[in-house]
Amino acid sequence: MLHVILLEAALELVPPELSAKKMVQKQAYRRKKKPNEILLDQTYHGQAMTQLNDGTRRGRPDIVFFCLQSLLETPLCKAGLMTVHIQLYDGRIIQVDAAVRIPRNYERFVGLMEQLLLVGQVPPEGAPLLKIQAPGLGELISSLRGSSKDSLALLAVEGGKHTGLNDLMSVLPSSLEAPVILGIGAFPHGGFQHDLQSLFDIQVELDYEVMMAWHVCSEVLWAYSLKHDVVSERYLLEQ
Amino acid sequence: MLHVILLEAALELVPPELSAKKMVQKQAYRRKKKPNEILLDQTYHGQAMTQLNDGTRRGRPDIVFFCLQSLLETPLCKAGLMTVHIQLYDGRIIQVDAAVRIPRNYERFVGLMEQLLLVGQVPPEGAPLLKIQAPGLGELISSLRGSSKDSLALLAVEGGKHTGLNDLMSVLPSSLEAPVILGIGAFPHGGFQHDLQSLFDIQVELDYEVMMAWHVCSEVLWAYSLKHDVVSERYLLEQ
Numbered sequence: 001m002l003h004v005i006l007l008e009a010a011l012e013l014v015p016p017e018l019s020a021k022k023m024v025q026k027q028a029y030r031r032k033k034k035p036n037e038i039l040l041d042q043t044y045h046g047q048a049m050t051q052l053n054d055g056t057r058r059g060r061p062d063i064v065f066f067c068l069q070s071l072l073e074t075p076l077c078k079a080g081l082m083t084v085h086i087q088l089y090d091g092r093i094i095q096v097d098a099a100v101r102i103p104r105n106y107e108r109f110v111g112l113m114e115q116l117l118l119v120g121q122v123p124p125e126g127a128p129l130l131k132i133q134a135p136g137l138g139e140l141i142s143s144l145r146g147s148s149k150d151s152l153a154l155l156a157v158e159g160g161k162h163t164g165l166n167d168l169m170s171v172l173p174s175s176l177e178a179p180v181i182l183g184i185g186a187f188p189h190g191g192f193q194h195d196l197q198s199l200f201d202i203q204v205e206l207d208y209e210v211m212m213a214w215h216v217c218s219e220v221l222w223a224y225s226l227k228h229d230v231v232s233e234r235y236l237l238e239q
Numbered sequence: 240m241l242h243v244i245l246l247e248a249a250l251e252l253v254p255p256e257l258s259a260k261k262m263v264q265k266q267a268y269r270r271k272k273k274p275n276e277i278l279l280d281q282t283y284h285g286q287a288m289t290q291l292n293d294g295t296r297r298g299r300p301d302i303v304f305f306c307l308q309s310l311l312e313t314p315l316c317k318a319g320l321m322t323v324h325i326q327l328y329d330g331r332i333i334q335v336d337a338a339v340r341i342p343r344n345y346e347r348f349v350g351l352m353e354q355l356l357l358v359g360q361v362p363p364e365g366a367p368l369l370k371i372q373a374p375g376l377g378e379l380i381s382s383l384r385g386s387s388k389d390s391l392a393l394l395a396v397e398g399g400k401h402t403g404l405n406d407l408m409s410v411l412p413s414s415l416e417a418p419v420i421l422g423i424g425a426f427p428h429g430g431f432q433h434d435l436q437s438l439f440d441i442q443v444e445l446d447y448e449v450m451m452a453w454h455v456c457s458e459v460l461w462a463y464s465l466k467h468d469v470v471s472e473r474y475l476l477e478q
Contacts, residue, residue: 043344043346043347060343062343062344063343066305066308066343069305069451069453070309070453070454070457073451073454074450074454075445075446075448075450078446078448104299104301104302104305105282105301105345106344106345106346107282107345108282162474163470164468164470164471164472164474165461165464165465165468165469165470165471166465166468166471167471169465206314206470207314207317207470207473208473208474208477209314209317211313211314212308212312214308214309215309215312215313218309218457218460218461219461219464221457222404222457222458222461222462223461223465225404225458226404226405226408226462226465229403229404229405230403230404231402231403231404231445231446232403232404232405232406233403234446234447235401235403235447238447
């Protein structure tokens with residue numbers, strides 16, 4: 001199984017300190033919502049966000065959007081061999097049902113995330129496709145490792161061990177039973193806020209220039225899919 | 240080199256037969272544009288599009304959006320080893336400068352595409368990052384093949400040859416000099432409108448369920464990058 005965790009994601013509702021700002025009020029009014037019910041977004045609140053603590057690494061919900069579109073509905077995902085979690089800026093964790101179909105339209109995605117952050121799960125009643133969980137990152141990683149002795153937790157990070165694609169292929173465990181956990185920051189700039197490196201077995205850098213989080217997701221997903229030749233397995237199962 | 244061609248893309252301005260529709264007029268008014276200056280989009284014009292010829296396969300600019308976000312700014316792209324073209328619904332072809340940075344915000348992407356389709360290139364003056372070209376698909380593929388005898392043109396299509404990831408790796412030429420051309424439909428439903436199969440050497444199906452166009456782009460991009468271990472090459476060059 002491949003378990004992807006988007007870390008310290010730049011995904012949150014407008015915080016109280018910005019809710020009185022004119023550009024926030026205006027956008028909220030236009031969308032018929034309260035200021036603290038809309039997503040913080042650098043595209044619309046960039047100017048107000050300059051006054052926000054840690055402002056340059058917040059308010060980029062598009063990063064999560066692209067990561068989810070890159071991961072979900074792939075053959076690996078459809079084969080039931082992948083899970084996805086999103087750690088929020090405030091530390092809470094969203095559990096993503098691998099069967100969820102995220103809207104292609106960004107506005108609709110934003111509406112869905114707003115509902116999730118307000119209510120705690122989507123849909124609000126019944127079995128959730130997206131749900132905010134209580135446990136922290138350490139607990140999540142432990143539970144994903146389970147009892148396997150061959151689990152591997154990779155943290156993709158600038159300054160990590162230089163790792164070409166062949167290196168990545170060699171590092172991945174050859175057994176499909178061994179859980180592989182990929183941690184990747186889902187924010188635009190800078191390092192991690194929290195000391196989470198120790199939760200991972202190795203830190204890897206997958207290119208010598210900064211990579212978009214969704215490219216890292218794709219690279220590891222397709223390398224993992226190739227390692228286990230997931231598509232051929234699916235064709236065999238079909239017969 | 241890997242050359243990606245997004246085929247018969249569901250990307251166009253609102254056609255004349257829909258420009259008088261109320262929902263189109265309303266959206267155009269809100270955006271301070273004329274109805275025939277805005278992109279056709281199923282999210283907003285779905286109801287009116289039911290009356291449109293071939294309506295179910297048009298008006299999905301998000302497909303091109305996700306494909307470009309999956310391809311551009313990757314290590315392969317930055318290494319100068321990839322080109323991207325987009326064939327429009329009307330047959331014209333957009334040449335994408337591999338150095339272009341497509342806006343992450345969907346609204347801004349839409350504005351950019353509207354300008355491109357109206358003016359013919361973006362930016363309107365000077366060296367274009369995106370440009371509508373005259374030559375047709377056959378001519379484009381010939382020019383991408385160049386004089387190489389080892390070129391390979393793959394068409395990803397439902398009903399093509401079952402091709403697992405290991406099969407894909409074997410099919411890719413081992414020389415970086417041999418042009419690999421990937422054709423992939425960038426529309427939501429159905430087959431190709433035009434008889435373009437004969438322009439390609441082989442037709443491949445990369446999963447037994449329908450794949451999103453951007454997943455096909457990612458799969459081939461990362462398989463190709465692995466085949467030539469592009470990232471390691473980049474680390475070596477850096478030293």
